[in-house]
Amino acid sequence: MISEELTVGLPAPKPLRLEATALFLDLDGTLAPFAARPQDVRPDPRRTRLLERLEPALDGRLAVVSGRTLADVDRILEGRVTAVAAVHGLVRREADGSLSQTPCHPALETVREQCREFARRDPGLIVEDKGLSVTLHYRLAPAHGHAARRWAEEMAATTGLVLQHGDMVEELRTPGPNKGDSVAEFLELPPFAGARPVFLGDDATDEHGFEAVQAHGGVGILIGPGRPTAARRRLLGVEEALAWLEAAL
Numbered sequence: 451m452i453s454e455e456l457t458v459g460l461p462a463p464k465p466l467r468l469e470a471t472a473l474f475l476d477l478d479g480t481l482a483p484f485a486a487r488p489q490d491v492r493p494d495p496r497r498t499r500l501l502e503r504l505e506p507a508l509d510g511r512l513a514v515v516s517g518r519t520l521a522d523v524d525r526i527l528e529g530r531v532t533a534v535a536a537v538h539g540l541v542r543r544e545a546d547g548s549l550s551q552t553p554c555h556p557a558l559e560t561v562r563e564q565c566r567e568f569a570r571r572d573p574g575l576i577v578e579d580k581g582l583s584v585t586l587h588y589r590l591a592p593a594h595g596h597a598a599r600r601w602a603e604e605m606a607a608t609t610g611l612v613l614q615h616g617d618m619v620e621e622l623r624t625p626g627p628n629k630g631d632s633v634a635e636f637l638e639l640p641p642f643a644g645a646r647p648v649f650l651g652d653d654a655t656d657e658h659g660f661e662a663v664q665a666h667g668g669v670g671i672l673i674g675p676g677r678p679t680a681a682r683r684r685l686l687g688v689e690e691a692l693a694w695l696e697a698a699l
Contacts, residue, residue, distance in 0.1 A: 460684035463671050466698035468507050472645035472668075474633050474659060477516040477523060479617065479652035480673045483688045486590055488518075488578055493528045500692060501530040503699050510545050510641040515629045515649070515659055517614075517621065519580050533642075535632035538614065538655060540582045540624055542632060545641055552626035554582050557609035561622050568601055583623030585616075592618065617653050630658030637666055650691055651681075 466473075475481055478491065485491045505512045513533035516523050520536040520543060533545045540552040562577075562584045569575035574591030575598075577584065586602065588595050595618065602620035606613035611622040627635070633649060636642045647668035649659040660670025660680040670681035673691050685691045 460672060460676065460679075460681065462685060463669065463683035463694065466648070466694060468504075468698050470645050471508065472511040472513075472637065472642040472647045473504065473508055474513050474515050474636070474647060474649040474663065476629075476649075476651035476653070476656050476659070476673075477514055477518055477526065480650050480656075480688065480691055481514075482526060484589070484617065487576055488522075488585075488587065491526055493526055496692065498528045498530055500696055500699075501527060504695065505531060507699060511645050513545075513633075513636050513642070515539070515632055515651075515656075517580075517585075517616070517655055533636065535627075535629065535636070537580050537582050538623065538629055539627035539632035542627075542635070544636075544639065552582060552624055555609075555611055555624040557611055558582070558584060558622075558624065561605055561609060561611060564605065565622075568598070571597075580623075582626075583611075583621050585619050585621040587619050589618040614655050616655055628658045629656060630660075630662035633659050633662040634666070637662075650685075 478484055481497055482491050512531055514523055514531045515535040517538050520534055520541050523534050523536055534543045542550050565577050565584050565586055569577045572591040572594055576587040586598050588598050598620050602613050605622055612625050614621040647663035647666050649663040650671045650673055651659055652673040657680050663670055669683055672679050672681035672684040674687055685694055
């Protein structure tokens with residue numbers, strides 16, 4: 451439950467102390483600025499150097515928890531983070547490199563085709579197929595946002611797929627773990643077990659992550675403009691998030 455007093459005036463976080471901290475990071479809007487098309491987000495030398503230093507400094511207690519596919523996370527971050535929860539947790543790579551994946555929902559194939567049909571309305575509508583989910587991006591066609599949401603809600607109601615509203619996106623995904631579930635599962639295993647968790651994220655899909663770390667005695671940090679959130683601290687944007695992380699090294 452998002453408390454009203456947590457929606458405005460969130461303070462900045464205290465300096466990050468790496469000792470006994472488990473760090474969970476969203477990608478888009480947190481480690482990387484949004485791009486008009488998801489494929490336009492590319493590796494960045496500053497971000498890569500930061501992650502190269504963070505993982506050993508945390509003794510491996512670093513995980514990326516993202517809506518992106520595992521291949522996309524590795525592409526953008528140049529493979530610098532071992533533990534990853536991809537597609538919001540439907541795909542997981544543990545700190546030891548082992549992989550697990552939720553079985554694909556049988557309705558997805560039909561929904562993919564219907565999503566592509568919807569996207570024919572405007573060249574600015576982009577369909578992203580993640581295997582276990584399909585995402586309709588309308589950042590380049592905002593006039594279709596209301597219709598996209600209505601279409602996605604109807605698909606979710608008739609297929610049993612989970613609908614996740616995001617920043618200018620509607621995603622229909624296989625039922626299964628969310629970001630909060632992924633954080634909780636990481637915290638049960640080495641090297642994360644027993645550490646104080648910190649989660650950085652920007653979007654509505656990160657709210658479960660904020661709630662999960664705070665249930666384990668940690669803190670959620672919202673990145674970007676203020677909005678209703680379960681997070682207890684806020685940084686103004688990607689630049690501020692990167693600088694805050696760098697200051698801990």
